[in-house]
Amino acid sequence: MIDQTLLPGKLLPLRIKSVRQLIEAIKTLRVRGAPALGAAGGYGIALAASLSPATNAPELMDELETAAAMIKGSRPTAINLSWGVDRALRAAALQETAEDIREAALREAEEIAQEDIRINKQLGKNGARLLDDGDSVLTHCNAGRLACVGWGTALGVIRSAVAAGKQIHVYSCETRPLHQGSRLTCWELSQDGIPVTLLCDSMSGSLMRKGKIDKVIVGADRITRDAAFNKIGTYSHAVLAKHHKIPFYVAAPLSTFDRLHGEDEIVIEERSPEEVTTLGAARLAPQGIEVYNPAFDATPLELVTGLITEKGVFRPPLMPPI
Numbered sequence: 001m002i003d004q005t006l007l008p009g010k011l012l013p014l015r016i017k018s019v020r021q022l023i024e025a026i027k028t029l030r031v032r033g034a035p036a037l038g039a040a041g042g043y044g045i046a047l048a049a050s051l052s053p054a055t056n057a058p059e060l061m062d063e064l065e066t067a068a069a070m071i072k073g074s075r076p077t078a079i080n081l082s083w084g085v086d087r088a089l090r091a092a093a094l095q096e097t098a099e100d101i102r103e104a105a106l107r108e109a110e111e112i113a114q115e116d117i118r119i120n121k122q123l124g125k126n127g128a129r130l131l132d133d134g135d136s137v138l139t140h141c142n143a144g145r146l147a148c149v150g151w152g153t154a155l156g157v158i159r160s161a162v163a164a165g166k167q168i169h170v171y172s173c174e175t176r177p178l179h180q181g182s183r184l185t186c187w188e189l190s191q192d193g194i195p196v197t198l199l200c201d202s203m204s205g206s207l208m209r210k211g212k213i214d215k216v217i218v219g220a221d222r223i224t225r226d227a228a229f230n231k232i233g234t235y236s237h238a239v240l241a242k243h244h245k246i247p248f249y250v251a252a253p254l255s256t257f258d259r260l261h262g263e264d265e266i267v268i269e270e271r272s273p274e275e276v277t278t279l280g281a282a283r284l285a286p287q288g289i290e291v292y293n294p295a296f297d298a299t300p301l302e303l304v305t306g307l308i309t310e311k312g313v314f315r316p317p318l319m320p321p322i
């Protein structure tokens with residue numbers, strides 16, 4: 001995988017050689033973004049299977065269940081991580097020998113990865129119809145190819161619109177505290193030659209008030225029956241978009257949907273205070289200050305104009321079919 005913590009300075013591959021190393025990579029956001037986590041989860045099970053010395057199926061499945069629980073627990077909000085782990089685990093559980101388990105887990109992980117690109121391209125095509133030539137689109141965090149296996153979700157929609165010949169200008173919020181917007185989205189779009197302007201998260205309202213934003217498109221980490229969970233700060237953009245009568249879209253594959261749960265049942269990951277109080281070696285706040293640092297927030301679906309998926313665009317309360 002690409003070590004996303006090194007971007008935009010360095011584009012370097014990271015070779016994952018153990019489940020423990022994978023968990024470290026997930027926790028530190030070397031690999032991040034819901035669909036990329038889904039693929040990482042699947043490959044995590046394949047890796048655990050290939051590293052295990054177990055010679056019989058029940059023993060190997062026991063080990064995989066333990067690895068699965070550890071991987072899933074490393075980031076609780078993004079549902080794709082557990083979805084990817086469970087998919088590989090289910091494929092493994094259908095086998096009768098340890099060798100078949102290893103093969104099936106790897107096959108399923110490869111399938112998750114390949115499928116992700118196909119799905120994002122379809123989702124992108126469906127969403128591109130919503131964008132007009134000349135639109136300025138605000139996005140938050142990174143829902144691009146870095147956050148997926150390829151193409152991207154929110155940025156996939158933009159890529160598809162550009163590929164269809166439309167001129168699109170992107171406004172990328174920097175996404176405090178870990179700067180996925182400035183580090184990753186700006187890097188990714190610049191690589192593709194898609195015009196992008198960086199702004200601090202708190203600047204989106206004034207930009208909307210000036211009439212500079214035509215649409216907002218973000219990705220999602222989980223979509224429950226009543227809310228879209230995405231990077232902290234998304235909810236504020238949604239409220240502002242509603243006030244300024246700007247369409248607010250959430251682009252996500254079906255694997256991000258969690259119809260069984262409501263907003264109140266979801267655990268939002270709290271991250272370390274240092275992410276907010278320091279920047280590299282520099283201190284940004286007094287020692288010991290109390291910090292609020294949730295990784296995600298929930299945007300009620302009544303603020304969402306449309307859910308862009310591979311099965312089409314759905315206006316809440318409508319949801320895509322399972």
Ligand code: MRU
Pocket residue numbers: 029032033034035078140141142143144147148152153154180218219220221230231232295
């Ligand atoms: O904490 P992160 O960087 O993993 O958060 C990622 C996001 O919030 C993305 O917007 C979301 O996963 C959609 S990615 C296609």
